[in-house]
Amino acid sequence: MTIKNKIFLSYVLLLVVPLLVITIVIYWESKGILEKKSIEQFHTVSELANQQFDQYFTDIENLSLNIFQRPIVQKNVSEPVNPGHQRTRDYFDKEIEMMNFLSGIYKLKPGISSIIIYGNNGRNYYYHPKKYWNSAYDGRQEEWFKKTVARDGAWVLSGKRDEKQLYNQYDKRPEEVVTFSRVIKNLETLDPIGVLAINVKVETLEKLAGVNTGSNKLVIYDQEGKPVVASIGLNPRLQGDEVLQVSSVSSFTHWKSTYYASKDDLIRESRQIRNVMILVTVLLLLVASILAHLITSGIVKPLYRLRVKMKAVERGEFHSGEDLFSVKRDEVGELTRGFNHMVNQIGMLVEDIRRQERQKREAELSALQARINPHFMYNTLNGLRFTAMMDGNHRLADLITSFVYLLKFSAKNQDSLITLQKELELLQHYVELMKMRNDQFQFRLKVDERIGNHLVIPFLLQPIVENAIFHGIVPSNQKGLIEVKVSVCDQANVAVIRDNGVGIAEEEQRRLLLPAKQSKQGENFNKVGLSNVYDRLRLQFGASADLKIKSSPNQGTEVRVVWPVIMKEREGQTDVERFTG
Structure with a gap:
C-alpha cells in the first residue's frame, strides 16, 4: 500500500472510527436505559398482579373462616x-x-x-x-x-x-x-x-392479572412452578425472540408472577437512533474522502524523493554531500533532516564496527601468542613431576600433577557449563594441594552416582571449600572436618558443604555475599569468591538457583547450593564412582 493510500485511509478512519464508536455507545446506552426502565415497569406490573391476587385470596380466606365458623x-x-x-x-x-x-x-x-x-x-x-x-x-x-x-x-x-x-x-x-x-x-x-x-x-x-398486555405477556406460576395463568401461547412471535423476564413472588400466596417481553420490541427506538447515526457516518465518509485526497497530494511528492534517497542507502551509500532538496519548515522537512542525520550516524557506526572487528582479531592473535608462556610452564612442571617419580618421591609427583591440573583448568576453561565429574576432579586436586600446605583438616566427599553428567558452572565448589579451610578450620587451631555432599532432590542439584570450624557471624555472612570490591575478600587462586559464585549461579540459572549460608560463632558453617538439573549426553560410562564414598 502506498503512502498516499495510507494517509487517505488514515483520514477516513479518523472520522469513521469515532463516529462508529459514538454510534455503538449511544446505541448500547439507549438500549440499556430502555431495558432498565422496562424492567422497572415490568416489576411494577408483576407486583400489581401479586397485590391483586393477595387481596382476592385474602377475601377468599375470610369467606372460608366465615363458612366453617x-x-x-x-x-x-x-x-x-x-x-x-x-x-x-x-x-x-x-x-x-x-x-x-x-x-x-x-x-x-x-x-x-x-x-x-x-x-x-x-x-x-x-x-x-x-x-x-x-x-x-x-x-x-x-x-x-x-x-x-x-x-x-x-x-x-x-x-x-x-x-x-x-x-x-x-x-x-x-x-x-x-x-x-x-x-x-x-x-x-x-x-x-x-x-x-x-x-x-x-x-x-x-x-385480575391483566395478562393480555399487547406483545408482552404475564405468567403466574404456582408454588410448584407450574403455570396458573399464561398467555405466551397466544403470541408465537414472543417465543422465537430473545426474551426479557422479570419476576416477583407473592408473600401471601407464594405464587411467582413473571413478566415476559421481547427485547426486539424494547430496543426498536434505539435501533432508529443507530440507523440515523450510520447515515451520518456515510455522509461524513464522503467528505473525509475528498479532504484526504487534497491533503495527501501535497505530501506524496517530497516523500517520493525521500524514498529515492532511502534506496541509495540500501545500496550502501551512507554519505551525501548536500541536502536532497530545499527542505520546508513542516513535518516532512523535519523527517528529511532527521533522515539525513540518521544516515550519517549509521555510516559512522558502520565504520566503528569495522574498526572494532579489526581490534578483536588483533586481540585474539595476541591471546594466542600469550599461550606460549603457559605451555612452557606446564612442560617445566611435568619435567619436575617425572624427576620426582624417578627419585621415588611419589607424593611430590602427585602434588605437581594436581597443581598442573588446576593451572590448565583455570587457564583454558572457557565453557559456561561443565559436568559435575570435572568439577569434582578439580575439587579433589585442590584439596590435595591444600593438605600439603596445611594438614589440619580431614576431607570427606559423598556424591550421588547418577549426577556425574549433570552440568554446573565452573569453580562452584572449590571457592566454598577454600573459604571453609581458611575462614573456618585454620582459625580454630584444631583438627577440623570438611564434608561435601552432592545429590539430586526434586529435579534440582543440591550441594551441601559443612565444616566444624569457628563459624561465621551474621554480619560476616552478609559481607561474604557482597561483590568483591565491597566485601574486600582476599583473592583466591582463581580470583573467585563466594559472591562471585552466587552471582554466576543466578546469571546462569536465574531464580531457580540459590546459595545460602547457615552458621553461628563456634558452631561451624553450612553452605547449601541449589541449581536446576541440566543433563549432558554421555558418550560412555563416567568415572564419577571414584569420587564417591
Whole structure:
C-alpha cells in the first residue's frame, strides 16, 4: 500500500472510527436505559398482579373462616348421619338449607366457580349455579385434598386443575379452577369434621392479572412452578425472540408472577437512533474522502524523493554531500533532516564496527601468542613431576600433577557449563594441594552416582571449600572436618558443604555475599569468591538457583547450593564412582 493510500485511509478512519464508536455507545446506552426502565415497569406490573391476587385470596380466606365458623355448618357437618334416614324429609331440608347458605356466600365474591364441603360424617354439600354432584367421582383422592388434610386447618392453595366433582350433563368438559381449601374443625373439640373447598375460576385470575398486555405477556406460576395463568401461547412471535423476564413472588400466596417481553420490541427506538447515526457516518465518509485526497497530494511528492534517497542507502551509500532538496519548515522537512542525520550516524557506526572487528582479531592473535608462556610452564612442571617419580618421591609427583591440573583448568576453561565429574576432579586436586600446605583438616566427599553428567558452572565448589579451610578450620587451631555432599532432590542439584570450624557471624555472612570490591575478600587462586559464585549461579540459572549460608560463632558453617538439573549426553560410562564414598 502506498503512502498516499495510507494517509487517505488514515483520514477516513479518523472520522469513521469515532463516529462508529459514538454510534455503538449511544446505541448500547439507549438500549440499556430502555431495558432498565422496562424492567422497572415490568416489576411494577408483576407486583400489581401479586397485590391483586393477595387481596382476592385474602377475601377468599375470610369467606372460608366465615363458612366453617357458622353454626349451620358446624351442626350439619359434625352430627353423625343415620344411613337409614338418607332419603327422609329432614335429610333434604338440611341439603336445601346448606345450599341456600352456600349460595349466599357464593354471591359475596365475584369469580367463585363453586363451593364444596366434604363432611367426615359422609354428607357432602356444594353450590354451583349450573352443575350437579358427580357421585361417580371421589374428589377426596385428589392431591389437593390430601395436602389440605395434612395441613390440619391451615389453608391450601392448589395450582390450576380440572374440577371433576361437579358436572353438567349438557357440557361435560371439566372447568379449570384454582382451589382454596382448609380443614373444618369442631369449634368445641377442635377435631376435624370436614374439608371446605372454594373453587375460583381461572378466567377470573386472568382478568385480575391483566395478562393480555399487547406483545408482552404475564405468567403466574404456582408454588410448584407450574403455570396458573399464561398467555405466551397466544403470541408465537414472543417465543422465537430473545426474551426479557422479570419476576416477583407473592408473600401471601407464594405464587411467582413473571413478566415476559421481547427485547426486539424494547430496543426498536434505539435501533432508529443507530440507523440515523450510520447515515451520518456515510455522509461524513464522503467528505473525509475528498479532504484526504487534497491533503495527501501535497505530501506524496517530497516523500517520493525521500524514498529515492532511502534506496541509495540500501545500496550502501551512507554519505551525501548536500541536502536532497530545499527542505520546508513542516513535518516532512523535519523527517528529511532527521533522515539525513540518521544516515550519517549509521555510516559512522558502520565504520566503528569495522574498526572494532579489526581490534578483536588483533586481540585474539595476541591471546594466542600469550599461550606460549603457559605451555612452557606446564612442560617445566611435568619435567619436575617425572624427576620426582624417578627419585621415588611419589607424593611430590602427585602434588605437581594436581597443581598442573588446576593451572590448565583455570587457564583454558572457557565453557559456561561443565559436568559435575570435572568439577569434582578439580575439587579433589585442590584439596590435595591444600593438605600439603596445611594438614589440619580431614576431607570427606559423598556424591550421588547418577549426577556425574549433570552440568554446573565452573569453580562452584572449590571457592566454598577454600573459604571453609581458611575462614573456618585454620582459625580454630584444631583438627577440623570438611564434608561435601552432592545429590539430586526434586529435579534440582543440591550441594551441601559443612565444616566444624569457628563459624561465621551474621554480619560476616552478609559481607561474604557482597561483590568483591565491597566485601574486600582476599583473592583466591582463581580470583573467585563466594559472591562471585552466587552471582554466576543466578546469571546462569536465574531464580531457580540459590546459595545460602547457615552458621553461628563456634558452631561451624553450612553452605547449601541449589541449581536446576541440566543433563549432558554421555558418550560412555563416567568415572564419577571414584569420587564417591
